[in-house]
Amino acid sequence: MEDIIKDLNQISEEEGLALVELAKIAIREYLKSDRIIDLKEIPFENWKKKGASFVTLERKDTGELRGCIGSIIPFRPLYQDVIYNAIASATKDPRFNPVSLEELPFLKTKVSILSFPQILQYKDPQDLLEKIKPFEDGVILKLGEYQGTFLPDVWEQIPDKEKFLSHLCLKAGLPPNCWIKYHPEIFIYKTRIFED
Structure with a gap:
């Protein structure tokens, strides 16, 4: 490596x-x-x-x-x-x-x-909701050429998992239900934040 x-x-x-x-x-x-x-x-x-x-x-x-x-x-x-x-x-x-x-x-x-982002394996939208951890996971959503990410601190503005994923779909340039309809690839990562 x-x-x-x-x-x-x-x-x-x-x-x-x-x-x-x-x-x-x-x-x-x-x-x-x-x-x-x-x-x-x-x-x-x-x-x-x-x-x-x-x-x-x-x-x-x-x-x-x-x-x-x-x-x-x-x-x-x-x-x-x-x-x-x-x-x-x-x-x-x-x-x-x-x-x-x-x-x-x-x-x-x-x-x-x-x-380093890790792929998150999930069966269906319900399984995805159960596996992502609010306030901990940064999430990357990828579907073909479309991709968007939210850092873990975005959970502070959007604590609801379904809304979080719908907003992430929109950020990636996709319809808000893309995570329900298309089974996009999901990667998760953690962050360490430093600020002045």
Whole structure:
């Protein structure tokens, strides 16, 4: 197996909080100079390993989402994944206008590190409902070319399993009953979240 982050407990609190700082610096630098930062020295060994991350930006006052972009499968060093996803979250999330430099002090930054997705075998919609764990599982739904994912923290907004899966179908560009009608592939993963 290549050098990838296999266990989320590998990442210490110190490393995780440093990733949040890295995300903030990457966004600030990009908004100021259009430059994607790179590190001359990598401060932690784990950062060199391939890792998948999501960077979420929220307004500090209301908790409203302001951008969220990430990778599901590890394909580049963790620190680079965080840099690129941080910039994309601030500037390329199609749901929002790009973040402005003036807005940055009012935003909270969250970095979620993802475990490697595992396929979830299930017989029928009822079995699927029994097997997914709210507030624990991040869920990827895949049907042909269509794919969407919700991080585990989305359960806080949509705690109902049926609604959660219906919204996930919509996010993937499918009808809301796709999980009942078509038996899509389901993968689950865990996350470890660090925030400022």
